[in-house]
Amino acid sequence: MRRVPRVIDASTALLTDHYEITMLQAALRSGTAHRRAVFEVFARRLPDGRRYGVVAGTGRLLDAVENFRFGPDELASLAKAGIDRPTIDWLADYRFTGSVDGYAEGETYVPNSPLLTVEASFAEAVLLETLVLSILNFDSAVAAAASRMTCASSGRPCIEMGSRRAHEQAAVAAARAAYVAGFAATSNLEAARRHGIPSTGTSAHAFTLLHDTEEQAFAAQVAALGPGTTLLVDTYDVAQGVRNAVAAAGRALGAVRLDSGDLVTQARETRALLDELGADQTRIIVTSDLDEYAIAGLAAAPVDGYGVGTSLVTGSGAPTAGLVYKLVAREDSSGELRPVEKRSLNKTSRGGRKWAARRYGDDGHTSEEVVGIGYDVPAGETGRPLLVPLVRGGEVVGREPLADARDRHARSLAELPVEAHALSRGEPALPTTFE
């Protein structure tokens, strides 16, 4: 794959739960730290009624793994937290030297899909648990919501504008995940810089209120941004706002934005008024607490684009993907790699390192996910293999441009059975067969 530069270079080593370091300390002491181990990331279930999940954050994760190094600051902090000297010395030299395979970014998934496999010594692999899960859980939650929204919008562009309703760095990741799942643009400037996502935005109610009249505000905006700008018309009275907008920008007015009230009615009235005023090319953008259901509800309204905020960045009811990172195999005292699984009530896991493939039905759609034990998809398996190499011998080999993940998501989604696109609650889009 092409070489793409890394984005952030700060150490990620302390974005970790304390228990990973104490486990390391105990395993170093007991001599088990160097046992070869396989950890697997999977979802036990999808959020309430969802039909598929979307892998996102993989590119960010590869950067974060490369930056998982303990410098003097990090080590001093661990010493202060009571970690012993041998462990700190071991961490000073830490770099991940193992391998990571995973579903490529943008791929859809179902429960028990083996989304990521980390194989290394126990010591090396156990340390990555929290970082892996933080990134994949957040980004995948946003991407899953975004994917439903872009399905519901039937080709009309969706714009991500939820930064204000998410942690300031999570906002950047949310914009990225939404882009993977088909959003057209973001309001977030750091996402534009860091990830090359198109950014967009024009004005808020505050800009109108700043001026003595709406007419003055619109004139100022058009003077600075040209008639192709988007004017926000609902600060006072919508119909008057639309008249003022067309008066300010002329029939070349790019768009008007509606941010309150009943959007279906307002969009219809606004469309009629714009047409009456000769602004028949002016688009109507709607915002205001949209989610996938509201977007679907606007399908028959004359709307040209959706700005989505809160619901997107909070995963539309599922703010985390609920992925877990579980030990599924490890070397035993005789040096053999053996499957392991816990038997805790309501939280079982399935042992063994796994391959996965997606089979196709006669209609060209995927029909089934097949999962088996082993490193490679068996000869004769006709399904599309799902795991790709991401890290080999500690070196990142799976970095790719963000556009590739976006394209992959579109393909993977289009291949799912058509029921997958339904917004209603249902079963996972694909059954999983364990071979």
Added chain:
Amino acid sequence: MRRVPRVIDASTALLTDHYEITMLQAALRSGTAHRRAVFEVFARRLPDGRRYGVVAGTGRLLDAVENFRFGPDELASLAKAGIDRPTIDWLADYRFTGSVDGYAEGETYVPNSPLLTVEASFAEAVLLETLVLSILNFDSAVAAAASRMTCASSGRPCIEMGSRRAHEQAAVAAARAAYVAGFAATSNLEAARRHGIPSTGTSAHAFTLLHDTEEQAFAAQVAALGPGTTLLVDTYDVAQGVRNAVAAAGRALGAVRLDSGDLVTQARETRALLDELGADQTRIIVTSDLDEYAIAGLAAAPVDGYGVGTSLVTGSGAPTAGLVYKLVAREDSSGELRPVEKRSLNKTSRGGRKWAARRYGDDGHTSEEVVGIGYDVPAGETGRPLLVPLVRGGEVVGREPLADARDRHARSLAELPVEAHALSRGEPALPTTFE
């Protein structure tokens, strides 16, 4: 207040929505950019049935405002996004020179509480919208959930362990917000380093599975971490796990952790077994998808501490506080500061710069929040003033140790009417009177 060092020094200037920069561009051109303006942060409502909110993130916000500077990288990115030269030149010299007042961190709030007031030129103040909201919305959402959990735990310690279910940087902020709202510790190592919060953790199921037997795993952990450690006893069979734990650590075993199944029953059985084995000082820590209701449901069970993850970092059903940043006053063309308010359907705001105070009833509890227009609480107002100076002339004056916010929250919560502590859905704990 005491001087406390800043935590992160990277520029925060692009953690911003594109439209803030286009508004600036238009206002610079129309000559309105330098009008004095007052923006206010408030909640239109509390999340579904909640009785109070909790201000959190203020300390992080003050750091972020100091780091809101546009360097060559940020400016180049804006030029690429189409921002014009005069705006970029203006931003190159940007620093916030205005004033910020706010409810102090940890304070409780109700709808329409004027939580933060930013007064500066329109240009300076409009740019802070997204950053202010991102920080306060996320941190306050987590703190509000955390506060309900610490109420429900009736003095038993709550430990934050949700990092894996939140964006990796949001996780650090979540640990901080939870600490403000009464959590005793966090699993997040970066929160320990960055904010000085006690961190804690011992082991996961993977550590047990790494070893050939549970006995070997427990022996290894006790050898490394001492008998006072917490042993996770539900990897295989809980009762056998408890026996193995006491066999490994003796009666001095610090704690056992239960992470699955019906926790009420398991806690009772485990307590009985520990007592029978003579480990009557050994504590029982429970984890496993706890929220405030599950914690309350364990009140009568012999549990000594709660580890809380997903539900905490996702705000227990309300992952964002829903705070907004609205222009409430601005200078007009004659130079006078005038209240402004939009009249959008279902999204009105109340114009004017505000003071706020909390009045007390005869029982010593707060009885009412009073809000009025003006810079200062009027002479004769007996209520406790709620807004404190945070920034003056661009200089941070409101930085404080995190422990102060934590103490303040405990006081503010104790002062609310007792109904505020109910977990059931209800009205806001205090009525608001506009004077």
